[in-house]
Each structure stands twice: as structure tokens, then as C-alpha cells.
Amino acid sequence: MLVILKPGTPEAGAAGIITRLRMAGLAVHRVEHGGRTRIAAVGEAGAVDWKEVERWPGVESVSPLARPFKLASRAFRPHDTIISVGKVAIGSPQLAIMAGPCSVEGEEQVFTIARAVAEAGATVLRGGAYKPRTSPYAFQGLGEEGLKLLRRAADANGLAVVSEVMDQTQIPLVAAYSDLLQIGARNMQNFNLLRELGKLRKPVLLKRGISATIEELLLSAEYILVGGNYDIILCERAGDGPSLPVTVEVVEPLGYATLIYARLRSEKRINVLTNGKVRLRIGDAVYATFTPDHLYVFDGQSERALQGIG
DSSP states (O other): OEEEEOTTOOHHHHHHHHHHHHHTTOEEEEEEETTEEEEEEESOGGGSOHHHHTTSTTEEEEEOOOSSSSTTSTTTOOSOOOEEETTEEETBSSOOOEEOOSBOOOHHHHHHHHHHHHHTTOOEEEOBSSOOOSSTTSOOOOTHHHHHHHHHHHHHTTOEEEEEOOSGGGHHHHHHHOSEEEEOGGGTTOHHHHHHHHTOOSOEEEEOOTTOOHHHHHHHHHHHHTTTOOOEEEEOOOOOOOEEEEEEEEEEEOSSEEEEEEEETTSOEEEEEEETTOOOOTTOEEEEEOOGGGOEEEOTTTOOEEEEOO
């Protein structure tokens, strides 16, 4: 339930209401908004006579928190969340750019990248010291040594640090070197890990899991919120767009990449730039996945975009 107190309710009065709700066995969370104290009382609704609560001194209104994610909803926290990480206030109009290597592999690599991203305008250095890999034989990260390198490189270039934590045992170590802890897509529903992060008083970046719905993402955030950690940044994954069958007409290796000229079934042609590891031959039939907003028909002579075909 959401309990909103009257403007001007003294702190002693607010504290008394919170104590009475907790004595009824409810978990209580509090925020200030618009000059009013807003209290989320979560638990067995029948533990309290809410009609009676409405008559308590200082109470303005009592209403249900209808969403399954009680604390992540705007009903409880109408205001935007702004989280300070290093020199940037995430959630404010200030642009926050987090950039860096997928995994930390060595001192020269991480220092070179940190310098480059700082010069490009980034404010947070990201990098993995612990890496979740599909294969148990693949490189799993440098662990604490990687975290030390991240911290040194970030400090040398005026950056904050974000790095992934994969299980509960890693939290103290990652938190010691990082300003922001990342939960990867594979761990979005690692509920034991989320509960432990709720006890931490450091921001958490929660990445949306593969095929996870928005509601599932917010309920994962709820596991952190119920522990009292309200500094959560939701990170959206790049989603797959529609797929179209295409036939390869020309393949042009560029060294670092491969440019593919392909034909759609509709006889329209598209160009696809892929990484240099792609090995396709003329006549191969493949599916091209794209974002409709970024797919255009170009005039062959002027090379100007004529229209989107998504």
C-alpha cells in the first residue's frame, strides 16, 4: 500500500507511522516528493486495517500499489532517479557515455583504450575483469588484477569505473575497485545475487536479459530495491530487428570488415558491412537483420537517401 503523509508532517510523526507499520510485519520504504512523505508498505495487506490507517494523525491518503513491481513504479517514486557516478549525473540532461574494452586483457590495452575514450568524451570506463563465457575453456578474465588495471587506468584519465559482477562472492572485490556494478544479461534473474546487491550502497547497472520483458526487468530491479539500494540504472540490450532473406551478389573484403552487396527478393539491393571474419560466397542465401528506422533506399547516382523500406 502507498501511504502519503500531509505536507508539514513533523519527522517524529512520520517516524511513528513507519514504526507502527513495521510492527505490523510490513516492509517499509520511504521517499520525499513534492513536499510530501510517500511510504510504501509492502507485505501481507491484511496485517493492517487500512481504513484505520487513513485516520492516523498526519496521513493524507492510502491507496494500493497496483503494479507487481511496487518500488520501481512511478506510483511510489514519481520523480526521475538521478545517480552520480564520478563526474556524471546519470538520469539528468547530462550525457553519460560508458566505453572501454569488453574484457581487460593487459596494462597496455586498458590504458590505451582509457585514454582514447576519455579524449572522445566518455566519463565512465567499462571493462570486464570477470567474463561469462559460453565455453568453460574460453578466457574468463583477469579477476582482481583486471580490476586493479581498470581502476588505475580510470584514475589516470579522470574516469569512473563500471565492471560486471557475476556472483555474490565477487561483490566485495568488484565494489572495492568500481564506482558502478554491472549485472549482465545472463544474470538478470540471478535472484540471490540481486538480493545481495540490495544490501550494497553503491549504484547498480542492471542489463535486460535475452528475451526478457520490461516487467521481468523491473521485477529484477525490485529485488535490489527491497534491500534498500535505490540507485539502479536499467540497461537495454540491442534487440534484433526484422529479418529479410537476401542473396549475395558481390563480396568485397576490406581487411577489418567485409562489404556484401546483396539482393532482396523484391529485387531491391542492399549493402551490408560485417566484421572481417564473415566468409560468404556469391550466391549464398542469408538473412539480414536490421532496424527499420536505419534502413534506406539510396539513389544510385546522387547516393541520397530516398525513403525507408522498413
